[in-house]
Structures are given as C-alpha cells and as structure tokens.
Amino acid sequence: MRIELEKRPKVSVLFSIFSPFIALALTLIAGAIMFFLLGKDPGYALYSFFIEPLTEVWSLHELAIKAGPLILIAVGLSVCYRSNNWNIGAEGQFIMGAIAGSILPVVFYEWQSPLVLPLMLLLGMLGGALFAGIPAFLKAHLNTNEILTSLMLVYVAQLFLDWLVRGPWRNPGGLNFPETRTFAADAILPEMVASGRAHWGFAFAIIAAVLIWLMMRFTLKGFEITVLGQSERAGRFAGFSSRKMIWFSMLLSGALAGLAGISEVSGAIQQLRPVISPGYGFTAIIVAFLGRLNPLGIVASGLVLALTYLGGEAAQLSLGVSDKVTRVFQGLLLFFVLSCDTLIHYKIRMVWADLTDTVKDGGAN
Amino acid sequence: MAVHEQAVDGSLLAVDKLTKVFGTFAACDHIDLAIKPGEIHALLGENGAGKSTLVKMLFGVLAPTSGRILWQGEPVRISSPNAARKLGIGMVFQHFSLFEALTVAENIALSMAPGISLAKISEEAATLSRSYGLPLDPKAHVADLSVGERQRIEIVRALLQNPRLIILDEPTSVLTPQEADRLFDTLAKLKAEGRSVLYISHRLEEVQRICDRATVLRHGKVTGACDPRQETPSSLARMMVGSDVAHVSAEGTSARGDVLLEARHLSAAARTPFAVSLKDVCLKVHGGEVLAIAGVAGNGQSELFDALSGEYPVADANAVQLRQKPVGTLGINARRLMGSGFVPEERHGHAAVSALPLSDNLVLARSVSDRKAFLGGGRLGIIRQDAVKRATKRICEVMDVRKSGEDPPAGSLSGGNLQKFIVGRELDRQPSVLVVNQPTWGVDAGAASRIRQALVDLAKAGSAVLVISQDLDEIFEVATEIAVINEGRLSDAYPAKDLSREKIGLLMGGMQVGKQAESLDAH
Structure with missing residues (x-):
C-alpha cells in the first residue's frame, strides 16, 4: 500500500474552510497524548489549558489584551507577505512605535490635553513606519534582503529602548529602576468596557482587520498586492510598480506594528520598561500564517494563539507543568495547520495495490 | 485489435491500451502504439491531446493508471527516468535543463553517473558529436551558445547513454531552417544505425519529410496511425484537430495608413x-x-x-x-x-497570473485603460466585478475560449485557450x-x-x-x-x-x- 497525493483540479472550498478545524482537533489529540505521557489526566489538562481561561471575565480581558497586538501586527504582515515582502522585524517596529508614541508622555509630560492620546497613537504609527522604512529603502534601492535587515533591526530597537529607559528617559523619581515615568491620565488608552483591563487596542485590531480585508477583497490596491506577490513580471505588465509596493507594504505593516506598540504601552503597561513585548512581533508571524494571510482568519488565529499563552500560564499553576507547554502547543498547531492545508490542493488516496506491479517485471534491467 | 497485435510483434516498444486518468479526466485513453527498430515515428497532436502524458509514462515520470508497456515484446514497468535510461530510452525535452554558467562538458557530467572524469566526458562528447554531425565545443559556456547548440548538448547527453529509442519533444520549434536541416541529418544517421526515434511535433511538413510512420492523438485517444508520406498536410491536420483547419486569409488588406x-x-x-x-x-x-x-x-x-x-x-x-x-x-x-495593446510571450506569470481567475486577469491588463468601466468608488478603486465578469464572458465568446466553469483560474486553461483569451483581452479594446x-x-x-x-x-x-x-x-x-x-x-x-x-x-x-x-x- 502507498499513499498518493493527487492534485485537485480546483481548490477545495470545503477543505479551505475546514482544514484549520481539523488541524485544531489534531492538535488537541496530540496534546492529550502528550499530557497522558506526562502522567496527567488528559481531559482535565486540556480543560485547564483551553477552556478554563475562557470561563472567567478577567481572563477574557487578558485574552483580548494579548490578542490585540498579535492581530494588529499580523494583519499588517499579511499584506507584506501577500506582496512577497518578508518583513520579519515587526518586533522592532512595535518597540520603535512604542518609543515614538511615548515622547509626549515622557519628555513633554507637563502638557495635559485631550490631544495627547491621538497624537501619541499617530506618533506610534509614524515611528513604526519609519523604522520599517529602513529595510524598505534598502530593498527598493540597494536590493538587499529585507528578511535579514528587518530582523537585525529588531535588536537595534531592543537595545535602543534599553538604553533610553536606563539613561535619558529614566524616571528621576523612580529609585533608579530602569523605567520611565508613568504616563499621565491623558496619555492612557482607556478600557473598552468597565468589567476589566482590556483596552481599545483590541478594537483597533478588529477595525484594522476589517479594513484590510475590505481592501484585499474589493479594491484595485488589494489586487495589485496579490498580483505582485504572485508574479512581479505580471505586475509590471499591469503597470504596477514592485518598488512602490515594497514601500507601501513595509510602511503599512510598520505603522500597524507601531500602533500595536504604543497601544500596549499606553493601555497595558503605562510606562516604558526595558522589555515591553513577550515576542508579539515574532508570534504574529505564526498568527499571520495560521490565519492564512486572510485578515479575518487572523482575528481567529490571533485569539487562538493568545489563548495558548493564557493556557500555558494556567496549566503551570493548576497542573504544575512547564510553561514550555505553550511553545509545544504553538508548534503543534502550526505543524498541523500547514499539513492540513495540503488537503485544499490535494486529494489523499490510499492505493492498496500498485497497478503497474501486476505487470510482470520482465524486461526491466 | 488484431491489427495491433500484429504490429506489436517485432516492435522495439509497444504500448497496449495505456491509460492515465487524472481525477475523472482521462489524459490518455487506451492508447495503442508500436515503434519498430530503426524507424522515425511521429507523434502528432494538438496541445492537450495527451502527447506529453504519454511520453511521460514512457520515460517513467508518470505511472500509468492501466495498460501495458512492452519493450521488445516483454511487459516492463518503468518507474523512473533512470529505469527508462537503463532500458535504453533517451529523451530530449522541449525545455532544456542546462546550467548557463557551466560549460558543455560540466552540464553533461551532471547527468552521468558520478566518478567519471570531466576529461573523459569531454572527449567522448566531442567524438560523439562529431560522428553525428553535431559540432560542439565541450569547453564552451552554455550561456554563449545558440538555442540550436544547446539542443545539441541535450541530444549528445541522451546519446551518451547509448539508447535504442530516442524521444524528441518539439525539437525544431526553436531552430532556424538551416539548423533544423542539420538535425534531420542527425536523425537519419541514428535511423541508419538501427535506433528508433519518437518524434513529437506540430509541424506537418517536417513529419512528412522525415517520419516513416505517424500516430495521431486527439483528446487522449488515437485518431489515426498512418504513413505520413501517403497523406497531405491537410489530411494530417484533420486527424489532429478533427475538422478542417481554417486557412488564414490575408485577402483584401486595407490600404496603408499613417x-x-x-x-x-x-x-x-x-x-x-x-x-x-x-x-x-x-x-x-x-x-x-x-x-x-x-x-x-x-x-x-x-x-x-x-x-x-x-x-x-x-x-x-x-x-x-x-x-x-x-x-x-x-x-x-x-x-x-x-x-495600444500588448501580448507578451510568456503566458504564465507575465501575460496572466495562473492562480487568479480569468476575470482578474482581465483587470490585469486593463485596470487603467478601462478605469471608467471596471472601477468604482472614486479614489478607493473598487473593482466592479459585475462589469469585469461581463467583459470576460464577452471575450471568451468572441474568441471561443473553452474552459471549465464560469470563471476558472487562468492556469487551468490549455495553452491555446489561455492565449486566445490573452489576445482577445487586447482585441476587445480595438x-x-x-x-x-x-x-x-x-x-x-x-x-x-x-x-x-x-x-x-x-x-x-x-x-x-x-x-x-x-x-x-x-x-x-x-x-x-x-x-x-x-x-x-x-x-x-x-x-x-x-x-x-x-x-x-x-x-x-x-x-x-x-x-x-x-x-x-x-x-
């Protein structure tokens, strides 16, 4: 017997909807086996990992806080990846957005005005966009590889933030802790609903996802992105410029990552610290691919990956397993989603007997 | 069937009811074919007639769904191109697989068993190419060679395996008439040595000139087996396309304008x-x-x-x-x-994006020239799918584009139908x-x-x-x-x-x- 992959004449609509769910189910099965081998009750383990965080209001708020930046960044990355620009440096753009947005509440902390918050958000987007503009410039005009440049700039941003909070921006009244002063009330992104901590950053993420989805689905710009991502030559034939697309996609994703950065700082942390992100910019890459580079899919996958963060924390407490379980689940999920996507383009067929084997192997060799 | 049984006797290679099914589509449907030793056998057919599928099965690239392949009367299973080569089948593909930055000898060495010295390969290749009238400098870089010379590399590469049967896929499509003549001399030499050639071509004149027998395919079935010299180009064309090919008429050309x-x-x-x-x-x-x-x-x-x-x-x-x-x-x-309108050479990835539907491929060429008709929403540039789909339908009707479904991806169309669409897309604008x-x-x-x-x-x-x-x-x-x-x-x-x-x-x-x-x- 052998297994044959047979290309479908057309993309299967059924499987393009169901494959993430199949993948999720397979992830749960694999997770159950893993917990069983660890000597834990699989049912209880999965419950405390995936269900328990959803049963309480405060943890739902935590879910939104973690999902917000993941979705916002991943939506921007989806535009980059669809147009064949591999921005890996969203983490750095997130940090630079947070820094640029924090200029007002840290340096000009005496200025109190309702304008502070909107300006901070704009500055955050600008900071992220400008920082993404560096690899964009290098790729568009010097033909460098944006994967390397954008990735390496992440470390530049991290160290720059580190230097700022230990040096010029350190809180004079902060007992020498490496932190900036805490933001004034005008500079804080408010909570969405009174019941918990979740701030407007999650709403920004949903709005951005819907807008980008509309753009990709209905407009010429979205068409341009798709065409240039599939074939630069066909794009040139259509009169689209791949150089302009490098700028557009990198600046857009940088701006969204920057917005995520300033929203996180202003909404959740309310000051700058040496580390402001648990790797949102990198996890967002997984979110983008799990969501199939579709902004609406990204909303769902952003929530799922945020849940694996929460579940990992919960499982650490209730089961006493390592928080590395989070990483395992993220890995399993990515693995199964990518493999289940095969079903969209291929049919799997078990061939019980090889037809050509029935022919006598007479003259061969 | 009795006729076929007879033909199989004494043949070098025969296929018997060979079938390949992709999904529900039979690319090759009960194909019978027999190639005698020392004959040049033509395989004629339109694009999508099943020629490539058949050849791929003979060369071990695809496994047949059913049917038999007989080599010198013995049923064989050809599981890979290597097995085909061992059996004595050589193949020259239409699209060359050569590294432009390497020399001729290096390119040949890549397809040989490891461990043979480059000098020995150069020498053998040079001897072989001289004796077949295919002059080739083993030290030349492929990038500097003409298409005809590149094809010679492929042929020499196949000949070095000492094959009994050589399959040539559309060999003259890239050659000048003079280069083609040279190739025909080589083929005559191969034939004189008792080797067989399976010659795939569109060009009826050539087939009549050099081939001893011809098998014609249409829609995956054999529609004719004949001696091409007994036929006229139009009778061969009829077997290929199923009806008389319309003759292009250039009569009544208008007077010269500006x-x-x-x-x-x-x-x-x-x-x-x-x-x-x-x-x-x-x-x-x-x-x-x-x-x-x-x-x-x-x-x-x-x-x-x-x-x-x-x-x-x-x-x-x-x-x-x-x-x-x-x-x-x-x-x-x-x-x-x-x-003005433009139709580039490469259909996939230049004139059209294979993964996108035809309607999107219409927008590809006309988003600016037909902005008024195809785009709405002012600066937002919202694509008006209804208008685009209507225009796509109109073009497909005018150009007789045959497709599966209302708006299939460009990549699912056969070369001819996609090209009709691409040309029609421009003509539609007059x-x-x-x-x-x-x-x-x-x-x-x-x-x-x-x-x-x-x-x-x-x-x-x-x-x-x-x-x-x-x-x-x-x-x-x-x-x-x-x-x-x-x-x-x-x-x-x-x-x-x-x-x-x-x-x-x-x-x-x-x-x-x-x-x-x-x-x-x-x-």
Missing part, C-alpha cells in the same frame, strides 16, 4: 548578463500593416517587446513613437491609454497598435489559426500590428512586411512577398541579403 508605431534608433543596454542589448533598432508600422519580426530565440525579441510596451521604458523619449508622439519614457499604462510576442507559441493548430486570423483582421480594420515570432509558417501567414532580428540588431523590413524562407534563414544567421555567398560555410 505610421502608428515607430522605433527611431532604439537602443537599450542588457539588464542581465544573459540578456541581449538592443542596438539602434529602427522600424515603422503603418496602419493596415502587419510587420513580422523573425529571428531565433534569444536575439533581443523580449528586450524589444519590453521597450515597445513600456514595461521597461528607455531613456530617449523619441526612440519610441506611438501615433507620432514620443513615448519612450512613458510606462505601459500610459501607452495603453494612447490606444487597439490602434498591437504588439505581440510569439502569438502562437505552444498553441494547438485550431487556436493558432484563430489567433492569426484575428491579427490579420485587426490590421485590415486599420490598426498597426507588430508580430514577433520564431515560426516562419506563422510569419508568412500573417505578415505584410518582414524584418529579422539578430543579436539585438534589426534588419530592414522587406515586403513579405519578396522574401523566401532561405533569405530569412540567412538573415537570422546574421547575414545581410545579397552577401550570403561568402558566409554560407561560416556556420
């Missing part, structure tokens, strides 16, 4: 090390005219197309003129807005200037004649048409004027009726008409 497309001393540097630079190209196309540019592949055709279309604008605005206005520095959409590169490359006979007729009709209606082609049959069918491109230089244009194939062949080889005597033996 110059609509002109190149004035157009020069462009090569963009890559393997590209060709354009050198001082001058041409004029009047309304009502079809100027055909002949030439062997890789002599600057794509570069000329890029400069004329504006995909790569040139520095000198005056070098390209559309309707007597300088456009050299303008991009492709600005030129489209001035009434362009006053149309530039086409290789209009019927790899397209079946029915679609080719449909496309050629459309080009002739467009010129008759008063437009200027520029056709870049390697296919001389096509050129003589459509052209009113002919020029030849060689190493980025364009010859003068001659009226089509004043040129013979031999003259064009010489111009393709880089000689000026009238000077052929001194340089005939230079090649």
